[in-house]
């Protein structure tokens with residue numbers, strides 16, 4: 001495991017970024033950041049300048065994922081990506097300024113999303129959200145976690161472990177319907193149980209991004225967000241429940257763009273002597289069943 005990296009931001013490309021305003025702002029309690037040069041929207045879950053960047057475009061999916069790398073580890077992190085056989089492209093100063101970072105290089109993940117190694121993501125205003133009074137847990141663990149589904153699974157696994165240097169936390173094998181198996185691997189790069197998980201679907205899905213998770217500091221903030229999600233009329237993909245592997249208490253709401261947002265609290269942390277990398281055969285200890293809309 002490399003404790004020197006954490007999830008910095010995710011970039012989405014959605015036909016109309018404003019369709020996500022209600023979910024991100026009012027339901028989840030994120031705070032709007034400055035618009036992008038191209039007129040897109042940005043969202044924050046802590047003091048950083050931006051954590052979710054939404055640009056207008058046809059992809060209707062995640063386009064890039066940024067990892068903050070500590071200054072002293074940056075060159076080694078870049079070299080590790082190259083050594084694993086993935087090409088690194090240097091970004092221009094203008095591109096780095098757009099991302100509001102001091103350093104930026106890119107590579108392309110096997111699931112098609114650009115992965116950016118960055119340093120020096122700018123601070124924004126102090127975080128304060130009426131919908132999320134306790135704030136989000138991000139210090140030293142990044143803005144949350146992201147889960148992608150890819151049929152290029154083995155190469156994606158190699159990318160995450162060899163090129164990004166992440167450790168596998170555990171994995172899930174379960175039959176979700178007769179004859180259809182779900183396989184998910186969970187990876188850590190700091191104390192957060194997983195910063196990325198990869199799911200192996202039986203066929204390519206319309207979006208590689210399955211969900212984005214943000215973790216609250218206070219358990220009641222999950223309940224209040226759940227009430228707002230119910231009131232919003234958005235589909236609740238998974239009711240309140242507790243995952244088996246990371247022990248996260250959470251729910252999942254479907255965004256107007258199709259991918260989901262998980263709002264959770266209380267996941268267990270990865271320890272330096274982590275020895276619980278094992279199979280799970282159920283997603284949750286209780287709950288998380290779909291709710292009729």
Ligand SMILES: [Fe+2]
Pocket residue numbers: 145147211213262
């Ligand atoms: Fe999750």
